[in-house]
Amino acid sequence: MIIHHPLLGPRDASEFVYLGDASLMNRPNPKSETAADDFYSYQYLRDNPMGEHRELWYHEQGDRSWLVVTRNTLTHDITKVELARDVARAQK
């Protein structure tokens, strides 16, 4: 696979390390009354879709950016690549 890094252009996927669903960026509030449940769902449960999936890739053999890659899990087609940091900031 080839990931089009927003800063570095097309890079072979083997330069990256995969983490998983981009929902892992939404760390729950540890002070919430439902924190135990929230953290359980956050850490363990997945939508695991067949189709479009937003997911985290880390450019370990590169610039060490975390990227949010929108990729189809059936066709492997990639439609969007963003810097995770930009996504995280936009969510705040």
Place this chain on the structure above:
Amino acid sequence: MGYSAFRILKEAITGHKGWKPVWHKAEPLPEYDIVIVGGGGHGLATAHYLASKFDQKRIAVLEKGWIGGGNVGRNTTIIRSNYMLHENEAFYEFSLKLWEGLEQDVNYNAMVSQRGVLNLYHTDPQRDAYIRRGNAMLLNGADAQLLTAEGVRKMYPFLNFDDARFPIRGGLLQPRGGTVRHDAVAWGYAHAADKRGVDIIENCEVTGFDIKEGRCHGVQTTRGRIGAKKVGVAVAGNSGRVMAMAGMRLPIESHVLQAFVSEGLKPLLDGVITYGAGHFYVSQSDKGGLVFGGDIDGYNSYAQRGNLPVVEDVCEGGMSVMPMIGKARMLRMWGGIMDMSMDGSPIIDKTHIDGLYFNGGWCYGGFKATPASGYSFAHLLATDSYHETAKAYRLDRFARGYMIDEKGQGAQPNLH
């Protein structure tokens, strides 16, 4: 009339006219006691044990395509019970014991062949972990032997002992481990279940669950509604997608695992070898092909195919531990969808919906689990209680903090 050498003689003489279908193509009835979703190894085994060991009647297995077309039809055929944690070891040892009597049980030769499974170690920490593991195996009534490098060399002198980046320092051997002709497992269970009146319904895809007031009353399928008192789902690889139809999110991701087979070769490898310093394991089939594999590709996928970096990684592992295989040619590569769970161990449990039961999360270890998975799931479906070797495989173990994490990788499925 069953299968036997005598029967083959008779049929050979009479032009094979008497052979009947190994299982019948059943038409769905409107209502069953128990419906199993998924005609793979686990689903068919469940049906067989429900009918044969738990005296259940009116059972159907629904398969969206042709039976045995999932991971039981695309794996590297290895059976073993060499786990470190008792929650797993007890279960897989139960499975291995069922394998040992499988063919007589289902009257079908699945070529269970206990050729020995050898895991190589290359460092002291690996040896220590194998000692812990081997001892756990013995505690559960399995067999295990620790070999030194010399012991390994005696078994497999052609391994790389002289020019290795990570020298072989020994191995953990399970002599009772081995291989099974994988497709025949599905056919054998189908054959036996069919004989006991189970309806095996192919080309029947489940499109929804019939859930009212917290209870599952049946399934919607491409061949109409089928009612059921109990519905058991055994669709590993597609668990997330199917259970989503019941509104459930699972502690599971779907990943692709590639496997490989070489051209046929005269016998050169007796047992199963697992490399400890790279991603490579291998055995040789009765037809002569080297059957091998390695690590999952590592990204969520339903594509049933993988990519080149893993192919190369596996072959690098192969060449570094078994440098004779350079001239063996890879004949086929394929990918299967794995239900990768959050601790690398499976789930066999009721759900919060009455009458809906779930079996999945097998990671890349589902094939060897087939008999015990079927037996335990049948136990749960028939009695609503957990089989003693599968009582830890609960859905709520993550919320409660009782993970069964052999590799210690935590909630990251692609590392298990």
Place this chain on the structure above:
Amino acid sequence: MSLIDTTKTLNFTFNGKAYQGFEGDTLASALLRNKVRIVGRSFKYHRPRGIMGAGSEEPNALVEIHGAGTCEPNRRATTIKLFEGLDARSQNHMGTLNFDALAINDFMHPFLASGFYYKTFMWPKAFWEKLYEPVIRRAAGLGTLSKAVDPDSYDKGFLHCDVLIIGAGPAGLQSALNLGLGGKHIILADDDFRMGGRLLSETYEIDAAPALTWVEQTLKTLESLPNVRLMPRTAIYGVYDHGIYGGLETTTDKIGIAKPRHILWRIYANSSILAAGATERPIAFANNDRPGVMLASAVRSYKNRFGIELENTALLTNNDDGLRTDAAHIFDTRNGDYVMDVGGRKGVRSVTLNTGENVAANHLAVSGGWNPNVHLTCHKRGRPKWDEALSCFVPDTHTLPSDMSVIGAANGKFSTHGAFMDANDICEKLGVKASELPQTEDAPVKISAFWHVKGTKRAWVDFQNDVTAKDITLAHQEGFSSVEHVKRYTTLGMATDQGKTSNVVGLAVLADAIGQSIPETGTTIFRPPYTPVPIGAFAGTHRGQHFKPTRLTPSHKYVAENSATFIEAGYWKRSQWLAREGEKGWRDSVDREVLMTRNSVGICDVTTLGKIDVQGRDAGKFLNKVYVNTFSTLKVGKCRYGLMLREDGIAMDDGTTARLSETHFVMTTTTAKAGPVFRHLEYVRQCLYPDMDVHLISTTDQWAQYSVAGPNSRKLLEKIVDPKFDISNEAFPYMACGEITICGGIRARLFRLSFSGELAYEISVPARYGDTLIREMMHQGEAFDAVLYGTEALGVMRIEKGHAAGNELNGTTTANALGLGGFVSKKKDCIGKVLSQREGLVSEEALQMVGFIPVNPKDKLTNGAHFIPKGTAPSPETDHGYMSSVAWSPMLKTYIGLGFLKNGQNRLGEVIQASHLMGNSHVDVTVVSPHFFDPKGERLRA
């Protein structure tokens, strides 16, 4: 006119007998030239087999080439370019090729119908493995692999292009010409050693001249273009995501030469054109596998390309294309003529027709029509569709890889004119003006499907795997009527030719048995690789010592000079111990290293520990998030031990972190976790707390770091550290750190840390000074009898102190389990804190780390032993935990161990059994505090 250079004779042997062929021959053509008819034996029935095809579809003519140690099995004689000295042998027979003892299987065939083995061999139970299976295994398999190390070398390469064209027949050449002249960067790959495809084997004319002239001119033009790369002998074996193609180049079949035999190319293409042509298929009739029954197209190849006239040839065809073959007798199924049987066990002698007539013939050319080579269109799970008029599967444009176009015969355009048209069309689509269409033949496809002559005898469908039409109908009778079931039950299409000649015929036979059409019955899909690829090629140079990279520490050279034994720590090589003369085993060396360190001073390279520079205004706040304990309060010039959890509450890593300034921390990690921890920190920084002002960089490789431990460590360092830095106990106490200079101005960092429990320091210098520093320290240390110690002594000392290491931080242990629960700050949140409170992780039954001492000090402890209460039988229920680290303590003169025991911290003093069942050893051990040596820590503060 053939493509053989009869002036260049090549000598070769087959089964030890000497033969001659010519430059331009394949092994197959050279064998035919020498009238060798039987070249192999079939897989199951061991029937004599001859050459059937002329390319990679060949199912029969598999041979071994080269001698014992370099033997290469299962090579198709049709794809081996003949070379001087080739040594080839037939395979898969017991006895000679002519008298194969296993040919008995052929007479046993009624008992060996498909699937027979599933129905028997079950009684008695033990006989399967002891008797039946070994016999089956010996009879099965094909060629023999030498068990010696593969002596050949393989290489890999990467290529990029605008358009990858797969196949250099008329369609591929014409499109390459257009695109090449249009300035596109082109790769044209073909698995044959000669480009031209079917044009090499037919007698077509192009622009009123022999087609070969056009081929040669076109190749000449292409060779002159710098933007075109021609790759003959390169099979494109697979299609992968995002325009990545796998190619296998066979540079030579010769051995003993310096260059790689194969190069595995990974080709990145913006788009691809599949012009892979088509493969002719046989017809199933009785004994259609006799040596001498060949594909009609192959008969023409041998005649036109290789100049071999096969004598007395009959032809069976169901289409016009077959009629191009020169034959003495023509049987056209469209006229109601077909073949019922073939006589001649070791070579065709006669052909029996449906009329009952017997016709003498030595060869039978068969054409059952053509299958487009759609294989590569299926690798991304595309499915071809059935074309009734052409009687074949053609690519379905809806399921093709999005970057791929298919042209020519691969696209069902079987005439040369059609191929050129397709080539020109695709070039226009790619924005390149097409050149003028060459004038050539445009024969329409005239075919009337004819697959199978029914009869009582066996008619082969899959020649290599010995699958007959009867096997397929039997499979259907037994309920295996899905194509996938039939493949699996009969092994149809599973042989080394991947069903190139058999899949579609098999599907047709099945469709007929079921009584439905071919498209209703199923389709045929293909997986990579298109042709088998040597495993060695996939591995390339990554084998032996080069399997993975090797990382050497800055002191590597020095410790090697001092007889170090090295151990792998990830990719690092670390010194495990350093033997001195007279020492009888590793224990002698390790005991000495421990004692000398504890008595005076020892030095150990700890460069491999991960080092991460953490800088920024929020660095302290950031560390508070990733560590369980608080770092924002750490004073400048101080270090603190830190424990890090994963979000699931399990310990991830530990280490010390030093504060060099308000905004600058230096973190250390364990060797194994250096990479994962850095990745985790970047994740926390970028994904969770993107607004924190903090920056990270790994400096593991930039600093050489040594541990200097022992009561004389300060005295030694005072000789190294520049005098203006006061390192006295008062000025530089335990857990102090600072930036200093040494040896007259060399920049260094000094940390007063102790893993060994001694008065100890870690000193780091820029990596380039690492070698000098250790030499200088050892030189200055002579006064104190300083010793180098390795990882074993390091391990002994840390176990004596009860420090957890990799064996304890094994990914399943909590802070509590490690006895570090007290470190978890109650005042703040950190990664992993919430989930660490789950019931299963805090229960009384949970494992806790404690120490163990054998009741009898001489009893050896085993790492990995399980703890069983005394007086109970070992079982999963009585298993109370496991030993994780053991050592002989030269200080305490006993074995000691660390391990995890249920509720361990409340069981100190209890005697329990440490059972190593595999070693049949059961040792009574006392549960003790893990702090065996100097529990109050007086030495490290000295």
